[in-house]
Amino acid sequence: MRGRRAFLLKFLLPLLLLAPLALATVPDSMKAFGFSAAVLFIGVFGSSVRLIHLRESRMLERMAVLPIPPQRVAAEYVLASAFQDGMQLLLPLVLLLALGGSSLLATALVLLIYPAALLGANALGVLVASLSASAAEGHLFAILSVLGAALLSGFTMSASGGGGLLPFGPLATALQPTLAPAPGGVVLAWVSAAVLLGLGLAVSPRLFSAR
Numbered sequence: 001m002r003g004r005r006a007f008l009l010k011f012l013l014p015l016l017l018l019a020p021l022a023l024a025t026v027p028d029s030m031k032a033f034g035f036s037a038a039v040l041f042i043g044v045f046g047s048s049v050r051l052i053h054l055r056e057s058r059m060l061e062r063m064a065v066l067p068i069p070p071q072r073v074a075a076e077y078v079l080a081s082a083f084q085d086g087m088q089l090l091l092p093l094v095l096l097l098a099l100g101g102s103s104l105l106a107t108a109l110v111l112l113i114y115p116a117a118l119l120g121a122n123a124l125g126v127l128v129a130s131l132s133a134s135a136a137e138g139h140l141f142a143i144l145s146v147l148g149a150a151l152l153s154g155f156t157m158s159a160s161g162g163g164g165l166l167p168f169g170p171l172a173t174a175l176q177p178t179l180a181p182a183p184g185g186v187v188l189a190w191v192s193a194a195v196l197l198g199l200g201l202a203v204s205p206r207l208f209s210a211r
Contacts, residue, residue, distance in 0.1 A: 018092035022099050032175035033155050036168045040149055043121020045142050047081050051129035052138045060208045074126055074204035082118040102177040109174045113189040117167040120193035126200035130207050167193045
């Protein structure tokens with residue numbers, strides 16, 4: 001019973017929190033930036049907090065003795081965490097797309113960019129956890145990382161679109177049905193996600209060392 005309740009909360013809570021955004025009579029740009037910010041926030045905080053907890057429980061330290069490269073463990077963690085976040089946010093995304101009136105091309109671009117944004121957010125969470133010496137420091141770095149990533153994604157720009165250097169900007173742009181779809185955003189999203197993943201994996205061995 002407890003497991004079923006946790007499962008329902010895990011998938012229904014994001015829907016309950018983001019459904020008002022999809023239903024609100026606000027500009028499409030606000031809805032797009034709001035959902036993209038949720039992807040960024042949930043990915044960075046969820047990934048970093050879980051990793052810091054595993055490190056403080058010495059689970060990662062015990063895993064370091066296994067004949068598996070730490071980068072491989074970190075990569076598998078990022079993929080699993082991104083998949084979980086993607087499933088949790090899938091219902092709000094479907095609701096946003098259904099009510100937004102996006103074209104088939106725009107919807108296809110969103111579905112291509114969405115995994116890159118999830119991957120980039122969780123990779124950034126690994127980077128945060130790897131550079132943090134404690135849970136308190138991890139929360140501080142996560143906040144700063146989310147703010148910095150939002151700025152680099154163009155979240156402070158006008159309603160003309162996101163853009164920026166990270167995958168969350170192209171996601172916000174593709175989610176706005178009033179904008180012309182930009183297929184180049186898919187390339188930008190995946191390239192920037194790959195860069196974040198590379199940085200996260202480069203410092204991930206720090207997670208498995210004793211502090």
